[in-house]
Amino acid sequence: MQYYSLNNNAPKVAFSEAVIKGLAPDRGLYFPEHIAPLPESFFSTIENLDNVEIAYQAIQQFVGDEIPEKELREILADVLSFDFPVVDIEDNIGTLELFHGPTMAFKDVGARFMARCLGYFNRNNQNHVTVLVATSGDTGGAVAKGFLGVKGVDVVILYPTGKVSDIQEKQLTTLGQNITALEVDGVFDDCQDMVKTAFLDSDITKYKQLTSANSINVARWLPQLFYFLFAYKQVKSKKKDIVFSVPSGNFGNICAGIVAKKLGMPVKHFVASTNINDTVVRYLQTSEYHPKPSKATISNAMDVGNPSNFIRIQRLFDNNISDLKNHFSAYSFTDEQTKIAMKEIFKIAKYVADPHGAVGYLGLKQQELSSNEYGIFLETAHPVKFLDVVEETLETNVVIPSQIKEVINKEKKSIVIKDYKTLKEYLLR
Numbered sequence: 001m002q003y004y005s006l007n008n009n010a011p012k013v014a015f016s017e018a019v020i021k022g023l024a025p026d027r028g029l030y031f032p033e034h035i036a037p038l039p040e041s042f043f044s045t046i047e048n049l050d051n052v053e054i055a056y057q058a059i060q061q062f063v064g065d066e067i068p069e070k071e072l073r074e075i076l077a078d079v080l081s082f083d084f085p086v087v088d089i090e091d092n093i094g095t096l097e098l099f100h101g102p103t104m105a106f107k108d109v110g111a112r113f114m115a116r117c118l119g120y121f122n123r124n125n126q127n128h129v130t131v132l133v134a135t136s137g138d139t140g141g142a143v144a145k146g147f148l149g150v151k152g153v154d155v156v157i158l159y160p161t162g163k164v165s166d167i168q169e170k171q172l173t174t175l176g177q178n179i180t181a182l183e184v185d186g187v188f189d190d191c192q193d194m195v196k197t198a199f200l201d202s203d204i205t206k207y208k209q210l211t212s213a214n215s216i217n218v219a220r221w222l223p224q225l226f227y228f229l230f231a232y233k234q235v236k237s238k239k240k241d242i243v244f245s246v247p248s249g250n251f252g253n254i255c256a257g258i259v260a261k262k263l264g265m266p267v268k269h270f271v272a273s274t275n276i277n278d279t280v281v282r283y284l285q286t287s288e289y290h291p292k293p294s295k296a297t298i299s300n301a302m303d304v305g306n307p308s309n310f311i312r313i314q315r316l317f318d319n320n321i322s323d324l325k326n327h328f329s330a331y332s333f334t335d336e337q338t339k340i341a342m343k344e345i346f347k348i349a350k351y352v353a354d355p356h357g358a359v360g361y362l363g364l365k366q367q368e369l370s371s372n373e374y375g376i377f378l379e380t381a382h383p384v385k386f387l388d389v390v391e392e393t394l395e396t397n398v399v400i401p402s403q404i405k406e407v408i409n410k411e412k413k414s415i416v417i418k419d420y421k422t423l424k425e426y427l428l429r
C-alpha cells in the first residue's frame with residue numbers, strides 16, 4: 001500500500017515511511033492510495049471471528065507486505081489484549097466502552113499499535129526515531145505507556161505545568177526508561193508550538209528522525225477502525241440500522257469509523273459530537289471552514305479548534321459536501337448540557353459516563369433515532385480520568401481501577417522547560 005500526501009506535493013511512500021515520518025514533507029497528511037472493501041462474507045460471519053482476526057483482516061491492506069503476517073498478528077494480539085464491550089443504556093442506545101486499556105483512554109490502541117510498528121521497523125537498529133508529542137492530558141499517558149521499552153524509540157512528551165489532572169500527570173511522568181516528560185511553564189498551545197517548531201528546525205532534523213504520535217500518524221489513526229467492527233460484531237444480531245456517535249476533537253476516531261464503512265461495514269450514519277469547539281458543526285451549516293482558537297471545556301480532550309483529520313473525512317467523501325451530509329452530521333453541546341446528560345444517563349441506566357461519552361450520548365439524542373435504528377455512542381475515557389467533574393456532577397464516588405491505583409503513588413520525574421531553546425538543547429544533548 002502506498003500513501004500519498006493530501007497536499008499533493010510530496011512523493012508517495014510505503015506504510016513504514018508514512019509511520020516514521022508522521023507528516024509528509026509538504027506538511028500534508030498521508031492517506032492510503034486505495035481502500036479495497038472486504039468480502040461480504042467477512043461481515044456476514046464476523047460473529048465467528050475473534051478480535052485479532054477481525055483486526056488482521058481489516059488492517060492487512062494498509063500495512064501491505066511490510067510487516068509479515070506472523071509478526072502483524074503478534075502485534076495485534078498484544079495491542080488488543082483487553083475488551084471492547086457494548087453496554088446497553090436505553091432500548092435503542094448503547095455505549096461502546098473503549099477505556100479498558102492500560103491508561104483507560106481509547107488512544108491506547110492506536111498508541112500501542114504505532115509503537116509496535118516502529119519497534120518492528122527498527123528491529124535491525126536502522127530506524128531510530130524520537131517521538132515528540134505535546135499533550136493536553138490523555139495522549140501523553142497513552143503514548144508513554146504504549147511506547148515504554150520499545151527498542152529504537154525515544155519518547156519526549158511536553159505538557160503544560162498544572163494544566164493536566166493529577167492522574168494524567170502521574171501517567172506520563174512516572175515511567176522512566178525511554179520516556180521523558182518535559183514540563184512547560186505555559187499552556188497546551190505553547191507545547192504544541194514548540195513541537196511544531198522542532199519539526200521544522202533543520203538543526204535538529206539533521207541529527208534526529210522526529211515523528212509525531214497523534215492521529216496525524218497513520219499507525220495511530222487507522223487501528224481505531226477496529227472499534228467500529230468490534231461494535232458491529234456485538235450488535236449485528238439486533239438487526240437494526242446502526243448510528244455511531246463519536247465524541248470528536250481532532251476527528252481521527254470518527255474518520256477511522258468512516259474507513260470501516262468504506263471497507264463495507266453496514267452503518268447508517270455517523271454523528272460527530274463536539275463540545276463548544278464547533279468548527280465542523282459550523283462548516284456543515286455554512287459550507288465555510290473557519291477554524292477558531294480552542295476554548296476550554298469539561299470534555300477537554302476535545303478542545304480542538306482546527307481538527308486535523310477533517311481533511312481526511314472530506315477526502316473519504318471525495319470532497320463532496322452533500323454526500324458527506326447524507327452520511328454524517330455534527331452537533332455541538334455546552335458544558336451545562338453535558339452535565340445534564342451525565343445525570344440523565346446515571347438516572348436512566350445507573351451508568352457513570354465521563355463528559356466525553358455524555359457529549360456522544362447527546363449527539364444521538366439530537367439525531368432522533370427511529371425505532372429501527374440502534375445508536376452507539378463511544379465512551380472514550382473512563383470516568384476516573386475526569387474524577388472531579390464526574391463526582392461533583394453525579395454526587396457519587398467513582399471506584400479507582402487498578403490501572404490508576406498503580407501510578408498514583410509513583411514518583412514524578414520531569415524536566416522543566418522554559419522556552420524553545422531549552423527544548424532544542426535537550427533534543428541535541
Ligand SMILES: *Cc1c(COP(=O)(O)O)cnc(C)c1O
Nearest residue numbers: 248249250251252253301380381
Ligand atoms: C482524544 C480524545 C477524544 C477525541 O478523539 P479524536 O480522534 O481526536 O476526535 C475524545 N475523547 C477522549 C477522552 C479523548 O482522549
